[in-house]
Every structure is written in structure tokens, then in C-alpha cells.
Amino acid sequence: MSAVKICGLKTPETVDAAIEAGAQYVGFVFYPPSPRSVTPADAAHLALRVPSGIAKVGLVVAPDDALLDEIAQIVPLDMIQVHKVSDAKRLAEIGVRTGLPVIAAAPVANAEDVDAALRLSEAAQIILFDAKPSENAVLPGGNGISFDWRLLSTRRISKPWMLAGGLSPENVADAIALTGAKHVDVSSGVESAPGVKDTAKIKAFIRNANARSVFGSV
Numbered sequence: 001m002s003a004v005k006i007c008g009l010k011t012p013e014t015v016d017a018a019i020e021a022g023a024q025y026v027g028f029v030f031y032p033p034s035p036r037s038v039t040p041a042d043a044a045h046l047a048l049r050v051p052s053g054i055a056k057v058g059l060v061v062a063p064d065d066a067l068l069d070e071i072a073q074i075v076p077l078d079m080i081q082v083h084k085v086s087d088a089k090r091l092a093e094i095g096v097r098t099g100l101p102v103i104a105a106a107p108v109a110n111a112e113d114v115d116a117a118l119r120l121s122e123a124a125q126i127i128l129f130d131a132k133p134s135e136n137a138v139l140p141g142g143n144g145i146s147f148d149w150r151l152l153s154t155r156r157i158s159k160p161w162m163l164a165g166g167l168s169p170e171n172v173a174d175a176i177a178l179t180g181a182k183h184v185d186v187s188s189g190v191e192s193a194p195g196v197k198d199t200a201k202i203k204a205f206i207r208n209a210n211a212r213s214v215f216g217s218v
Contacts (some may be wrong), residue, residue, distance in 0.1 A: 004024060
């Protein structure tokens with residue numbers, strides 16, 4: 001089975017839907033410019049709905065220590081996902097400060113970006129390969145765009161990694177088949193509008209991700 005992360009959850013109903021459908025990760029965004037952003041207090045309440053065995057992930061963007069401390073004190077997270085930090089030393093500091101395993105988000109547009117992502121592997125427990133946003137994009141992820149998955153299809157990656165960027169119920173099976181991804185992450189691909197999760201799409205995404213890994217050839 002492919003482990004699925006549903007990111008950008010904001011309501012009890014969508015958290016419950018992700019859990020019931022079989023998500024292995026649920027993600028909460030702590031980045032106010034995002035339509036998926038929640039406060040640490042709100043995330044703490046949502047996290048109480050998540051049973052043991054499902055990883056609660058907090059997403060931060062170039063976070064300062066004050067934000068990290070607030071999240072760590074209030075929200076019972078299992079992992080921290082870090083965007084816009086390309087320095088391995090800072091990633092390691094974030095892991096130590098929060099006491100959490102780090103998912104390092106790596107924007108990808110070409111082979112050189114994949115190489116740069118792999119250089120972060122010593123400072124993170126998981127590398128998340130995401131589509132590189134345009135220069136004027138407000139959000140580092142969740143933009144509904146993908147990258148050329150063939151960039152990963154021939155790579156031997158020893159570090160656990162996750163595929164993100166433009167995934168949807170319609171293409172996740174193909175993405176898994178092409179890349180061999182064991183972990184996939186979706187946000188905008190299961191929404192009816194920016195920041196509004198669609199429970200039917202969540203269920204379809206997880207069903208299709210698992211269908212290919214069980215019955216297809218990966």
C-alpha cells in the first residue's frame with residue numbers, strides 16, 4: 001500500500017473523512033497566507049480527533065523559533081514539515097528544537113533540484129519532492145502543479161521520500177506506477193475550492209493510491 005498524507009485539513013469533518021478513508025498522515029498548515037492555514041490552538045483541537053498510529057504533521061514555511069516553540073507547546077504533533085529551508089544545519093536545528101522528525105520539502109523542476117534535495121537527506125527523516133512554484137507564487141506548495149515525475153523514476157533514493165505536487169484522484173495511480181512512490185501527499189487535488197476539502201475526493205484519492213500499489217505493477 002502507498003501511505004497517503006492529506007494536507008491542509010481545517011475542519012473536524014475533513015479530518016474524520018481522511019482517517020476513515022485510511023490516510024496514514026494528516027497535515028495542518030501553519031502559514032497565514034495559505035487558505036488552508038490554521039492556528040496552533042485550532043490544530044490542537046483537530047489533533048485530538050486523530051487516533052494513535054496516524055501521524056499528525058505540522059507544515060511550516062521558513063519558521064522562526066517563536067512559531068516553532070508555540071506549535072511544539074500547544075499541538076501534539078508527530079512530525080514537522082518544513083518549506084523554504086534549504087540549509088541542512090537549520091533543518092537539523094528545527095528537528096532538535098521541536099523534538100520531532102523532519103519532513104524536508106524540496107521544490108523540483110529539474111534534475112539539479114533533485115540533487116539539491118538529496119543533499120538535505122542527512123538533516124531530515126523524509127524528503128518531500130514537490131513541484132517548484134513560479135517566482136511570483138505566494139505559496140510554496142498546494143498550487144496544483146506537478147513536475148516531471150520521470151526525474152525520480154530512475155533515481156535510487158535511500159532516504160524515505162514522499163511525492164507531492166499536482167496529485168489528484170485522477171493521476172495518483174499513474175504517479176505511483178511511474179515513480180515507485182511509497183508515500184504520497186495531496187492538498188489542492190482533493191479540494192472543491194482553495195482551502196475547502198472535498199470528502200468524496202479524499203476518499204477517491206486514497207482508494208486510487210492504494211489500488212495501483214496493490215494490483216498494479218510499481
